[in-house]
Amino acid sequence: MGATANSLSIVSESGIAEPINMDIDHIHFYVEDAQRWRDWFSEIGFAAVGTQITPHTRTEIVHIGDIYFALSSPLSQHSPVAQFLDVQAVGVTDLALRVADLPVILNQAIAAGAKLLQPLQVETTERGELKLAQIQGWGNLRHTLVQRTGSTPLLPGLELVQTDQAAALIQHIDHCVLNVANPDLPVAIAWYEKVLGLRGDRSFAIQTQRSALRSQVLVHPQGSVQFPINEPASPSSQIQEFLNINRGSGIQHIALRTNNIVAAIADLRQRGLQFLKTPASYYQNLRQRLPEKLLLDLKILEEQQILVDWHPEQPQRLLLQIFTEPIFAQPTFFLEIIERRSQAEGFGEGNFLALFEAIEREQIKRGSLG
Numbered sequence: 001m002g003a004t005a006n007s008l009s010i011v012s013e014s015g016i017a018e019p020i021n022m023d024i025d026h027i028h029f030y031v032e033d034a035q036r037w038r039d040w041f042s043e044i045g046f047a048a049v050g051t052q053i054t055p056h057t058r059t060e061i062v063h064i065g066d067i068y069f070a071l072s073s074p075l076s077q078h079s080p081v082a083q084f085l086d087v088q089a090v091g092v093t094d095l096a097l098r099v100a101d102l103p104v105i106l107n108q109a110i111a112a113g114a115k116l117l118q119p120l121q122v123e124t125t126e127r128g129e130l131k132l133a134q135i136q137g138w139g140n141l142r143h144t145l146v147q148r149t150g151s152t153p154l155l156p157g158l159e160l161v162q163t164d165q166a167a168a169l170i171q172h173i174d175h176c177v178l179n180v181a182n183p184d185l186p187v188a189i190a191w192y193e194k195v196l197g198l199r200g201d202r203s204f205a206i207q208t209q210r211s212a213l214r215s216q217v218l219v220h221p222q223g224s225v226q227f228p229i230n231e232p233a234s235p236s237s238q239i240q241e242f243l244n245i246n247r248g249s250g251i252q253h254i255a256l257r258t259n260n261i262v263a264a265i266a267d268l269r270q271r272g273l274q275f276l277k278t279p280a281s282y283y284q285n286l287r288q289r290l291p292e293k294l295l296l297d298l299k300i301l302e303e304q305q306i307l308v309d310w311h312p313e314q315p316q317r318l319l320l321q322i323f324t325e326p327i328f329a330q331p332t333f334f335l336e337i338i339e340r341r342s343q344a345e346g347f348g349e350g351n352f353l354a355l356f357e358a359i360e361r362e363q364i365k366r367g368s369l370g
Contacts, residue, residue: 021100022223024173025146026068028094030081034060034073044271050160057081061154065171068154091333092251094142095176102131102147109135112195127151138188139249169264174255174338175226179242185231189216204349210360210369211237238359241368246332253334261320261339265304274325276358278305291315309350317344
């Protein structure tokens with residue numbers, strides 16, 4: 001695929017512009033107790049693969065499929081984690097992006113107005129070379145830019161235990177969702193297009209009797225990054241509740257991809273993971289709408305509370321998804337489990353109303369929505 005108007009590119013020795021791939025390398029959480037959350041992720045199937053302790057911070061690494069989460073907590077008030085948690089709720093602090101040519105990406109990002117937090121550093125070992133730099137993203141979110149050649153540590157000085165998770169039911173990060181305040185959505189979109197070369201893919205709006213949101217999906221033209229950004233469209237929106245509790249913009253959820261969502265959800269439920277409930281009326285309506293040619297076991301899907309969406313002209317392109325309850329004490333961050341059949345695209349737009357209403361039911365339980 002050639003470079004597009006909103007993509008970043010390298011000029012090769014031949015003088016031809018070549019696209020720069022961009023994928024999610026790892027995701028960094030700041031939490032109050034890294035060991036506790038290492039154990040929590042281990043309980044739902046992740047493997048604990050590394051620990052790094054500095055004078056002020058403890059970091060644990062968990063891994064499943066090709067997904068790596070770093071979990072950091074403070075050992076003293078001098079830790080950057082403690083300083084972060086003084087101003088924002090626990091959650092994602094760094095969405096790290098793997099690129100093909102870090103110096104070029106970094107120079108173009110800075111030229112486009114990005115704030116440099118950590119300059120380019122290079123760690124060379126007998127097994128490969130690791131290049132890292134970090135820029136400020138939207139709000140308090142940061143983006144570590146990573147380039148790897150050979151077999152390199154996840155972070156400088158952080159060697160990981162090798163595990164075989166080729167057969168894991170959860171394999172990849174499908175997308176990450178950012179919530180921003182109203183009216184910041186167009187400004188945030190423009191920033192990510194200009195600085196990181198993402199481009200608009202699709203947009204949508206959701207409204208119930210109680211609340212509403214607007215969303216724009218950004219993707220990287222030559223990479224796997226999918227990055228929806230939401231803003232509230234009503235004072236009682238779940239997005240506004242997130243912004244209030246989180247004390248600012250931030251990552252609302254991460255979608256984890258599987259090739260067998262029924263088996264994955266059955267396994268996760270057995271491990272104790274809690275999911276949002278879907279009313280029986282959703283499946284009654286689904287039975288009426290579902291094309292006859294789609295041979296789905298709706299009984300099993302209903303038992304596991306899995307939502308179903310499909311392309312109206314290519315119904316074999318099925319998207320199956322489900323959302324957890326918020327995983328932290330404060331109702332901010334949650335996980336999504338998603339399966340895409342026949343290269344299904346989109347984000348389950350046909351299910352958004354059902355999701356929104358499910359989250360509203362949780363808001364009502366918390367007393368944050370009348």
